[in-house]
Amino acid sequence: MNRDVEMSRLSLNQITTENWSLKEAVDGCVRNDISAISIWRHKIAEIGLKESKHLIKSSGLNVSSVCRGGMFPASTASERQVRIDDNKRAIEETAELDGNVLVLVCGPSPDKDIQESRKWVKEGIESIIPFAEQHGVKLGIEPLHPMYAADRSVITTLGEANVLQASLGSKQVGVIVDVFHVWWDPFLYEEIKRAKGNILGFHVSDWKVPLPDIFKGRSMMGEGVIDIPRIRKAVEENGYHDFVEVEIINQEIWDRPGGETLQWMKNSFAKYV
Amino acid sequence: MNRDVEMSRLSLNQITTENWSLKEAVDGCVRNDISAISIWRHKIAEIGLKESKHLIKSSGLNVSSVCRGGMFPASTASERQVRIDDNKRAIEETAELDGNVLVLVCGPSPDKDIQESRKWVKEGIESIIPFAEQHGVKLGIEPLHPMYAADRSVITTLGEANVLQASLGSKQVGVIVDVFHVWWDPFLYEEIKRAKGNILGFHVSDWKVPLPDIFKGRSMMGEGVIDIPRIRKAVEENGYHDFVEVEIINQEIWDRPGGETLQWMKNSFAKYV
Numbered sequence: 016m017n018r019d020v021e022m023s024r025l026s027l028n029q030i031t032t033e034n035w036s037l038k039e040a041v042d043g044c045v046r047n048d049i050s051a052i053s054i055w056r057h058k059i060a061e062i063g064l065k066e067s068k069h070l071i072k073s074s075g076l077n078v079s080s081v082c083r084g085g086m087f088p089a090s091t092a093s094e095r096q097v098r099i100d101d102n103k104r105a106i107e108e109t110a111e112l113d114g115n116v117l118v119l120v121c122g123p124s125p126d127k128d129i130q131e132s133r134k135w136v137k138e139g140i141e142s143i144i145p146f147a148e149q150h151g152v153k154l155g156i157e158p159l160h161p162m163y164a165a166d167r168s169v170i171t172t173l174g175e176a177n178v179l180q181a182s183l184g185s186k187q188v189g190v191i192v193d194v195f196h197v198w199w200d201p202f203l204y205e206e207i208k209r210a211k212g213n214i215l216g217f218h219v220s221d222w223k224v225p226l227p228d229i230f231k232g233r234s235m236m237g238e239g240v241i242d243i244p245r246i247r248k249a250v251e252e253n254g255y256h257d258f259v260e261v262e263i264i265n266q267e268i269w270d271r272p273g274g275e276t277l278q279w280m281k282n283s284f285a286k287y288v
Numbered sequence: 289m290n291r292d293v294e295m296s297r298l299s300l301n302q303i304t305t306e307n308w309s310l311k312e313a314v315d316g317c318v319r320n321d322i323s324a325i326s327i328w329r330h331k332i333a334e335i336g337l338k339e340s341k342h343l344i345k346s347s348g349l350n351v352s353s354v355c356r357g358g359m360f361p362a363s364t365a366s367e368r369q370v371r372i373d374d375n376k377r378a379i380e381e382t383a384e385l386d387g388n389v390l391v392l393v394c395g396p397s398p399d400k401d402i403q404e405s406r407k408w409v410k411e412g413i414e415s416i417i418p419f420a421e422q423h424g425v426k427l428g429i430e431p432l433h434p435m436y437a438a439d440r441s442v443i444t445t446l447g448e449a450n451v452l453q454a455s456l457g458s459k460q461v462g463v464i465v466d467v468f469h470v471w472w473d474p475f476l477y478e479e480i481k482r483a484k485g486n487i488l489g490f491h492v493s494d495w496k497v498p499l500p501d502i503f504k505g506r507s508m509m510g511e512g513v514i515d516i517p518r519i520r521k522a523v524e525e526n527g528y529h530d531f532v533e534v535e536i537i538n539q540e541i542w543d544r545p546g547g548e549t550l551q552w553m554k555n556s557f558a559k560y561v
Contacts, residue, residue, distance in 0.1 A: 160435065
């Protein structure tokens with residue numbers, strides 16, 4: 016048992032129980048004494064924002080984050096505006112649900128010019144900062160593993176996310192550290208230090224060898240090679256003491272009964288985080 | 289047709305025709321007017337070094353590199369010594385074949401302490417530098433894509449390879465730039481500049497979406513998202529004007545007749561490199 020991390024910091028990132036509706040996930044958390052949840056927008060869309068809000072408020076759960084905004088790059092200005100408008104809706108939803116932060120998965124490049132796409136990401140975030148401020152919602156830039164650079168996010172390292180965060184010059188924007196995305200980085204601990212005070216979320220899972228899949232590639236903590244406690248301590252030393260989300264995209268786990276997954280997750284959290 | 293890159297710079301990295309023996313690959317290159325080859329050690333082992341040398345000499349082919357040394361990290365000192373001894377044999381083979389460079393795939397970590405493994409990589413390379421000097425063989429540190437950090441190489445970015453190269457302080461050691469491994473890197477062009485004068489190899493293939501596989505994930509140039517000419521021009525501006533190896537690990541390509549692959553490779557080289 017790892018006594019360094021309180022069970023009260025555990026948050027269920029809803030994608031871990033993708034087989035569950037929001038109601039099932041909320042009920043599961045309450046039944047299993049999990050005090051926080053990260054909500055995905057496609058689950059909100061299933062029942063509407065009003066009903067989602069009612070579910071969350073009556074459960075007493077904290078909302079550690081809402082997933083996800085981002086997806087800024089697109090080849091035309093009008094399409095980029097569509098993406099920005101969608102991010103504004105995501106900010107409104109996050110505010111309505113009292114979410115601490117909207118997680119930004121910044122999006123892939125529509126063509127081979129990945130550097131141009133990175134500029135569009137910056138412009139996209141810049142354009143939603145005032146709206147996020149008005150709504151009291153923080154924006155968390157989540158660097159994704161470089162293997163997702165072609166189809167999910169051109170922001171691929173914590174170093175890059177830190178440079179982007181600094182260039183935006185707004186305390187409304189911070190970064191998310193997800194161990195699955197960043198564990199391999201030779202400059203990880205320096206970059207966690209640079210992110211001091213700007214870390215808005217900490218996500219855990221594990222990197223199992225061989226990787227079961229590319230998109231659905233994450234495993235339960237303890238099943239892989241990531242030194243999770245070391246990374247957790249580094250983010251704590253640099254000012255992050257908030258919820259630890261368990262975010263696992265894995266078909267085999269999705270095929271299990273959700274209640275079983277939650278028990279397994281709690282045990283693994285206590286032992287390996 | 290891209291007129292910037294001469295067809296005489298094309299080299300067949302032998303893994304692209306994994307279905308072929310060394311003799312078949314050498315004959316294929318000669319038949320298709322390809323002037324260089326990169327040889328894999330498991331193919332040398334099939335027929336022995338003497339026969340391999342005879343094949344290469346009588347063909348008149350250049351040997352752009354030998355693949356591969358490396359694999360330094362191991363949990364015991366005796367096992368690390370076994371790896372170092374194997375690297376010395378690889379250096380001897382490279383010298384016998386008049387190879388320009390031995391490519392180093394540095395190896396995964398035997399445990400969760402990836403930073404310790406990086407030290408073992410450094411120690412391993414340090415210990416073989418004098419032997420490489422005596423044999424006139426250059427050592428090329430190849431950073432691998434971060435998705436291989438857990439099972440192939442703890443050296444994951446060109447930045448990290450540059451730091452390692454500089455810390456070794458020997459002109460016997462340089463870096464290899466493989467577009468598949470580095471294309472996503474936000475600091476790629478700065479790091480290519482930092483590598484100026486130390487670039488010992490340039491490898492091409494492409495990143496297709498979705499990726500067909502993790503290990504066997506590479507595609508023919510032109511099939512994916514990588515801006516290959518831009519990266520090629522950057523390595524040229526920073527002093528590399530030697531062979532361009534086509535290195536593709538892909539089951540579908542391996543299942544084709546080798547001659548067909550070579551024709552396709554030449555066409556794609558002319559159009560997309």
